Amino acid sequence: MANYLVLGLFEEVSSAAAAIEGVRRIGVPDNRVSVMSGTPIRSKLLGRRPARNWLGLMSLLGALLGLGAAVTLLVGAPLLYPMYQGGQPLIPIPPSIIITFELTMMVTMWVTFGGFWLLNRFPRFGRPVYDPRITAGMIGVLVEADEGRAGRVVDLFKNGNAADVQRVVARPQIDNRAWGRWLAVVGVLLGLVLIIAPLFVYDVIRIPFGTQMDDQASVPYDGGPRLAAPANSVPIQGPVFVSDQPATQPVPANPNSLQRGQVLFDINCALCHGPKGDGNGRLSGFFTPKPFDLTGAPVQALSDQQIFTVISKGFGVMPPLHENLDVEQRWDVVDWVRNLKK
Amino acid sequence: MAANEAHLPVWKRPLPEDPRLARQAQQLREEHLNLDPRPPDEMMETVMRPTTRAPLAFWLIWLLLGGGVLTLGIVWLIQMIGCIGIVGISRPVMWAVYIANFVYFIGIGHAGTFISAAFRALKISWRGPISRAAELVTVFGLTTAALFPMIHLGRTWKGYYLIPYPNGRGLWPSFHSPLVWDLIAITTYLTCSTLFAYLSILPDVAMARDRATIPWRRRFLEVFSLGFSGTEGQWATLNTALNVFTYALIPVMFSVHTIVSWDFAMALQPGWHSTVFGPYFVVGALFSGAAAVIIVLALVRKFMHLEYFIRKEHFNGMGLFLLILSLTWAYFFFNDYLAPWYGKAPADVALSMRFERGLGAPYWYLMLFANIVVPWSILWNRRWRTSLPLLLTVAVFVNVGMYLERINIVAIGLGINELPFDWGVYRLQLPETLITIGAFSLLGFLFFLFSRLLPIIPVWEVQEGQQEEELRHEGAGMVVTRGTGE
Numbered sequence: 121m122a123n124y125l126v127l128g129l130f131e132e133v134s135s136a137a138a139a140i141e142g143v144r145r146i147g148v149p150d151n152r153v154s155v156m157s158g159t160p161i162r163s164k165l166l167g168r169r170p171a172r173n174w175l176g177l178m179s180l181l182g183a184l185l186g187l188g189a190a191v192t193l194l195v196g197a198p199l200l201y202p203m204y205q206g207g208q209p210l211i212p213i214p215p216s217i218i219i220t221f222e223l224t225m226m227v228t229m230w231v232t233f234g235g236f237w238l239l240n241r242f243p244r245f246g247r248p249v250y251d252p253r254i255t256a257g258m259i260g261v262l263v264e265a266d267e268g269r270a271g272r273v274v275d276l277f278k279n280g281n282a283a284d285v286q287r288v289v290a291r292p293q294i295d296n297r298a299w300g301r302w303l304a305v306v307g308v309l310l311g312l313v314l315i316i317a318p319l320f321v322y323d324v325i326r327i328p329f330g331t332q333m334d335d336q337a338s339v340p341y342d343g344g345p346r347l348a349a350p351a352n353s354v355p356i357q358g359p360v361f362v363s364d365q366p367a368t369q370p371v372p373a374n375p376n377s378l379q380r381g382q383v384l385f386d387i388n389c390a391l392c393h394g395p396k397g398d399g400n401g402r403l404s405g406f407f408t409p410k411p412f413d414l415t416g417a418p419v420q421a422l423s424d425q426q427i428f429t430v431i432s433k434g435f436g437v438m439p440p441l442h443e444n445l446d447v448e449q450r451w452d453v454v455d456w457v458r459n460l461k462k
Numbered sequence: 463m464a465a466n467e468a469h470l471p472v473w474k475r476p477l478p479e480d481p482r483l484a485r486q487a488q489q490l491r492e493e494h495l496n497l498d499p500r501p502p503d504e505m506m507e508t509v510m511r512p513t514t515r516a517p518l519a520f521w522l523i524w525l526l527l528g529g530g531v532l533t534l535g536i537v538w539l540i541q542m543i544g545c546i547g548i549v550g551i552s553r554p555v556m557w558a559v560y561i562a563n564f565v566y567f568i569g570i571g572h573a574g575t576f577i578s579a580a581f582r583a584l585k586i587s588w589r590g591p592i593s594r595a596a597e598l599v600t601v602f603g604l605t606t607a608a609l610f611p612m613i614h615l616g617r618t619w620k621g622y623y624l625i626p627y628p629n630g631r632g633l634w635p636s637f638h639s640p641l642v643w644d645l646i647a648i649t650t651y652l653t654c655s656t657l658f659a660y661l662s663i664l665p666d667v668a669m670a671r672d673r674a675t676i677p678w679r680r681r682f683l684e685v686f687s688l689g690f691s692g693t694e695g696q697w698a699t700l701n702t703a704l705n706v707f708t709y710a711l712i713p714v715m716f717s718v719h720t721i722v723s724w725d726f727a728m729a730l731q732p733g734w735h736s737t738v739f740g741p742y743f744v745v746g747a748l749f750s751g752a753a754a755v756i757i758v759l760a761l762v763r764k765f766m767h768l769e770y771f772i773r774k775e776h777f778n779g780m781g782l783f784l785l786i787l788s789l790t791w792a793y794f795f796f797n798d799y800l801a802p803w804y805g806k807a808p809a810d811v812a813l814s815m816r817f818e819r820g821l822g823a824p825y826w827y828l829m830l831f832a833n834i835v836v837p838w839s840i841l842w843n844r845r846w847r848t849s850l851p852l853l854l855t856v857a858v859f860v861n862v863g864m865y866l867e868r869i870n871i872v873a874i875g876l877g878i879n880e881l882p883f884d885w886g887v888y889r890l891q892l893p894e895t896l897i898t899i900g901a902f903s904l905l906g907f908l909f910f911l912f913s914r915l916l917p918i919i920p921v922w923e924v925q926e927g928q929q930e931e932e933l934r935h936e937g938a939g940m941v942v943t944r945g946t947g948e
Contacts, residue, residue, distance in 0.1 A: 159925045160697040175702040197634040205638045218643045226650035233657045236703045244689025252672035257502040
């Protein structure tokens with residue numbers, strides 16, 4: 121025997137409440153009655169127990185989920201990829217509080233919204249028994265009952281000030297197949313996104329985005345060929361770092377240069393290498409190995425440019441002196457070191 | 463008669479027979495929307511009529527705004543191809559108009575949630591008709607704001623570096639950085655404000671759907687309303703959901719602009735490194751946002767003929783709210799000004815000199831005039847603040863003032879730092895000017911689009927407020943949602 125749906129439209133709360141009470145007396149259980157209205161009406165006004173509402177619980181679960189996600193992200197990411205920054209510990213507490221708060225709130229609200237859809241089976245497809253006058257202030261009481269009771273409900277509504285009564289054969293209120301299809305479509309789309317997006321993210325599919333950084337010519341500092349300097353730039357000052365490329369001009373070992381070299385040597389070198397360059401400076405005792413004897417064959421066998429490089433870049437424990445001596449001063453010192461052999 | 467009268471819907475109940483009482487009742491009805499109910503059909507018709515019929519001027523302005531949006535897109539593309547160097551940013555001012563716009567648009571997005579959520583939590587009775595417009599300011603303001611970090615990036619296509627996910631580069635965005643806090647906070651705020659606005663619009667969409675006559679519009683509303691039919695369960699879950707959003711969004715709103723302020727305050731930049739920046743920014747955001755809501759309300763009322771819904775009581779309330787915010791803003795501004803002034807750190811002195819007597823002076827003094835002098839001198843008077851042209855003027859001034867505040871902090875203030883050799887001046891260029899104009903157009907464009915499609919007044923909330931008012935007077939058994947017979 122088919123069930124019937126009876127929709128009664130009432131113009132005020134009290135007559136709707138009376139009708140609901142009557143329906144209860146006919147023997148229709150409360151969960152077969154639903155009330156529709158254009159503005160929220162408290163269930164108590166209609167003499168009904170408020171429907172059980174799981175949404176608050178879902179929000180709470182959402183909050184826990186967000187909290188868990190935040191903690192996972194904030195602890196997991198630094199453990200996977202440790203990155204110290206700003207003098208802060210690996211997992212800094214104050215910034216973590218901020219991120220935890222935001223993520224918890226975000227997931228809470230997303231889950232609440234999702235729960236609102238899920239609990240109400242939104243979106244609803246097809247046309248359930250409904251009347252547009254409900255959003256114009258009428259209260260719709262929808263009753264699902266078997267044939268005998270449905271007739272009595274219709275009479276009850278008609279006698280109870282109902283503005284209109286409709287009766288139709290009940291079909292499943294929610295079209296589960298439409299819902300299933302809808303979920304399947306969403307699932308497939310979501311799945312596709314989840315599969316396709318990582319292909320790009322992890323460079324399985326490479327898109328040749330133009331980056332100016334890749335396009336511009338670049339040369340490692342010790343590689344060649346060196347780019348031609350712009351026409352009116354200052355000439356390069358330095359030894360031959362790149363083979364077959366022009367070096368700086370050594371300063372000729374004239375008396376002036378030697379004198380400058382000696383002064384600079386006494387300031388910058390003599391403390392370790394000794395005033396005579398024999399490696400017996402006042403600090404030489406503190407070093408193992410001792411500073412080189414600059415008058416000896418191993419040093420004097422070096423080319424001028426090699427000595428220049430050692431002064432510029434340092435050697436072993438000897439510090440680089442390019443910040444203390446400019447290029448010409450370094451050549452003066454090279455000249456003085458050569459002079460030490462005599 | 464008395465017994466039958468109670469069964470009439472409120473909008474049909476006659477005025478009291480005593481003429482003095484009748485006059486009083488009439489006056490109250492004129493003043494308060496909640497005491498002046500009309501049939502739901504008529505209300506919805508008032509709201510939806512302007513969406514179906516638009517004057518030629520509407521389309522012309524819409525086209526103009528569309529042109530602005532198109533300009534934004536084109537200039538952005540040119541900037542992507544021609545590099546960020548075509549805009550005025552240069553050492554030391556590497557953050558300028560784009561970031562100021564970002565802060566400004568995030569800011570005007572704040573009043574929306576505050577008016578909608580906090581007024582809801584506080585059960586402020588007149589919030590009904592203005593909450594939708596306020597929520598839309600939030601949603602569209604944030605949408606516009608979200609563009610600016612991407613525009614500012616220059617290499618926009620590298621924007622995904624911001625998102626935390628395990629990747630082939632072997633690094634995660636650093637959670638130490640305020641910019642990552644900001645990304646997460648704004649994502650939270652934008653998505654959740656949008657969902658909040660969607661939740662509260664559902665019953666109205668259902669109402670509009672039941673009355674739509676144009677087929678494509680009806681179909682659109684059917685889909686958009688998700689089949690909402692107003693059952694007890696739907697109302698109960700909707701109520702719970704709105705409550706959860708209300709109480710979750712208020713702290714999120716405060717956190718978002720605080721975090722925006724931390725983008726600045728975490729840096730050791732003179733003028734930025736201040737502990738008062740958080741609340742100072744939050745109040746500033748509410749201030750400019752409330753003014754933006756007033757502008758929207760005034761325009762909507764005027765051009766969509768919604769005088770029934772948006773009344774003097776709303777402008778009065780909003781005007782007072784704006785005055786309180788102006789006072790609070792001035793208080794925080796003074797706090798932010800006093801400490802460096804007293805400390806006399808050399809860089810701070812140089813910065814104050816730039817604002818008080820230097821090239822920043824016109825903007826600085828105009829900001830103070832627009833944010834303090836104008837609101838204080840007008841809003842204290844009830845008659846002035848309920849006068850629409852005056853209130854609109856104040857609201858526009860406040861928005862100009864708050865925009866200048868952001869420009870002062872970001873573009874002008876960044877020119878002074880601890881190292882005098884590195885001082886500089888930002889010069890505005892054409893691309894960012896056009897993009898800024900485009901951003902304002904985008905905000906208007908989205909509003910125009912919305913106003914053609916969906917109800918801009920939350921009719922169900924208005925009705926709910928009126929019914930509650932009725933219930934308060936009449937008692938539970940007497941609620942009449944639609945009268946018996948004609």
